[in-house]
Every structure is written in structure tokens, then in C-alpha cells.
Amino acid sequence: MAELNNITAFRGERKVLENFNLTLHDGESVAILGPNGCGKSTLLKLLTREIYHVQRPDSSLLIKGQEHINLMQLREWLGVVSQDLQELYTPYTLGRDVVASGLLGAIGVHTHLQLTDAQQERVDEVIDKLGLAYLNDTMFQRLSTGQQRRLLLARALIHNPSTVIFDEPTNSLDLQASFELIATMRELVQAGTNLLIATHHVQEVVPEIERIIFMKSGQIVADGDKASLLTANNLSDLYGVNLKLMVQDGFYHAYPA
Numbered sequence: 277m278a279e280l281n282n283i284t285a286f287r288g289e290r291k292v293l294e295n296f297n298l299t300l301h302d303g304e305s306v307a308i309l310g311p312n313g314c315g316k317s318t319l320l321k322l323l324t325r326e327i328y329h330v331q332r333p334d335s336s337l338l339i340k341g342q343e344h345i346n347l348m349q350l351r352e353w354l355g356v357v358s359q360d361l362q363e364l365y366t367p368y369t370l371g372r373d374v375v376a377s378g379l380l381g382a383i384g385v386h387t388h389l390q391l392t393d394a395q396q397e398r399v400d401e402v403i404d405k406l407g408l409a410y411l412n413d414t415m416f417q418r419l420s421t422g423q424q425r426r427l428l429l430a431r432a433l434i435h436n437p438s439t440v441i442f443d444e445p446t447n448s449l450d451l452q453a454s455f456e457l458i459a460t461m462r463e464l465v466q467a468g469t470n471l472l473i474a475t476h477h478v479q480e481v482v483p484e485i486e487r488i489i490f491m492k493s494g495q496i497v498a499d500g501d502k503a504s505l506l507t508a509n510n511l512s513d514l515y516g517v518n519l520k521l522m523v524q525d526g527f528y529h530a531y532p533a
């Protein structure tokens with residue numbers, strides 16, 4: 277699905293990834309874990325084409341086998357839910373427009389942009405699916421962080437993408453909103469959508485995720501199946517802190533040793 281070969285990427289003046297290699301396969305759900313600043317979001321932004329890698333003859337970033345995927349193809353592959361995106365929305369955007377804006381790949385919907393009947397139907401369909409119709413006419417600034425995040429998820433699903441990227445999905449959500457979002461994430465995988473999650477919270481690694489990638493200082497330090505990789509020892513090494521890990525009903529919880 278995506279293949280990164282020898283990738284170097286900067287954020288501002290800072291070289292975050294160097295000689296970075298990764299292959300993501302069709303049909304798998306993956307969690308990328310690593311401490312603050314290790315480069316998780318940078319990796320996701322390379323995939324969503326928000327940033328570009330340094331062009332070198334020996335490097336390539338292929339999505340669905342293509343170096344130059346067009347925007348429509350990219351949207352069919354990927355939907356994105358992130359705090360960064362949430363912060364971009366203007367306070368006055370109405371709930372329904374947040375979802376509709378995904379059709380246009382835009383932030384908000386301007387009055388001169390007319391959606392077709394089919395597009396309106398699709399917006400209603402996704403809103404109903406996530407039970408968000410009650411937010412249609414409410415301004416973004418009046419919504420709780422959890423409601424905003426669910427609208428962003430609806431926006432991400434508008435093109436029925438095969439993969440949804442979540443960058444720290446439950447960040448700043450209360451328990452109710454977190455659990456709702458986690459339940460929806462699980463339903464997505466069960467219905468055949470892949471998840472690609474970047475996080476430093478093990479509780480966001482929903483039971484359906486099978487592959488785990490550990491990142492540290494811009495490098496992948498481990499990559500493999502959840503059962504063998506997600507252990508107290510490995511996480512203690514990754515985060516440089518002594519921790520214990522509990523697994524209950526397929527969910528992981530870390531706490532101080």
C-alpha cells in the first residue's frame with residue numbers, strides 16, 4: 277500500500293527522518309508507538325502529502341505503487357483524524373460543513389461551492405452513521421473536543437477510504453468521548469477499514485490492531501506482531517521508564533513499575 281525507501285524528511289530546520297524505510301501492506305491495521313518528538317506525525321504527514329521528503333535518486337515514497345498519486349486517489353486510500361486538522365477549522369464552521377468539506381479536501385465549505393444531490397446524500401449518510409445529525413447546525417467553537425473529533429472522523433470517512441489515519445486519537449478527550457471513539461475505531465476495522473494509529477498511549481492500540489511499530493529518534497527500532505512486541509520490557513526500553521503492562525479484554529494498560 278505504501279513503501280518508503282531511504283526517506284529523509286525535515287520539519288523546519290530539523291532533520292526528523294533519515295534513511296527511513298517502511299512498507300505498509302494492504303489490509304493491515306498498524307499502531308506506531310514512540311516517545312514525544314520521535315517522528316510519528318512526520319511519518320503520517322509524509323503519507324498524507326502534507327510534507328514531502330528530500331528528493332534523492334536513491335529514495336522513493338510509493339503509495340499504491342505510485343510516486344505521484346493524485347489527490348482523488350489519495351483520498352480514496354486515506355482519511356485523516358488529527359489534532360492539527362482539528363485546530364485548522366474556523367470557529368464558525370457548522371458541523372455539517374465540517375463533514376462536507378472532506379468531499380472538497382477543504383477546511384470548511386464556502387457558500388459559493390454547491391454540493392451535488394449525490395454529495396449531499398453522502399454527507400447525510402456518513403453523519404447518520406456516526407449519529408451526528410444533532411450537530412449539523414452548531415458552530416465548531418460551540419462543540420466539545422470529543423464532538424469535534426467525531427465530526428473530523430465523519431469528514432475522514434466521506435470518501436469511504438480503505439485506511440483511516442489517527443494521530444493520537446483520544447488526545448484531550450474525556451473517558452466517554454474516548455470510549456466512543458475507540459468503539460467506532462473497532463467497528464471500522466471489523467467492517468474492513470484499516471487503521472494507522474500514531475500514539476504514545478498503549479490504550480489506543482485497539483484489540484484489532486495486529487502490527488506494532490516502535491519509533492525512537494526518527495528510526496524504526498522494532499516492527500512486528502503485537503503479541504510478541506507489546507511487552508513491559510520493550511515499552512520500558514522505548515520510553516526509558518520502568519513500567520508494567522496489563523492486558524485485559526485485548527486492551528493494554530501501562531502503569532509505573
Ligand SMILES: Nc1ncnc2c1ncn2[C@@H]1O[C@H](COP(=O)(O)OP(=O)(O)OP(=O)(O)O)[C@@H](O)[C@H]1O
Nearest residue numbers: 287288289290292311312313314315316317318319
Ligand atoms: N513545524 C515544525 N518546525 C520545526 N520542527 C518541528 C515542526 N514540527 C515538528 N517539529 C519537530 O520535529 C520532531 C518530530 O516531530 P513529530 O511531530 O513528527 O513527532 P511525534 O513523534 O509525532 O511527537 P508527539 O508524540 O509529541 O506528537 C520534533 O522534535 C518536533 O519538535
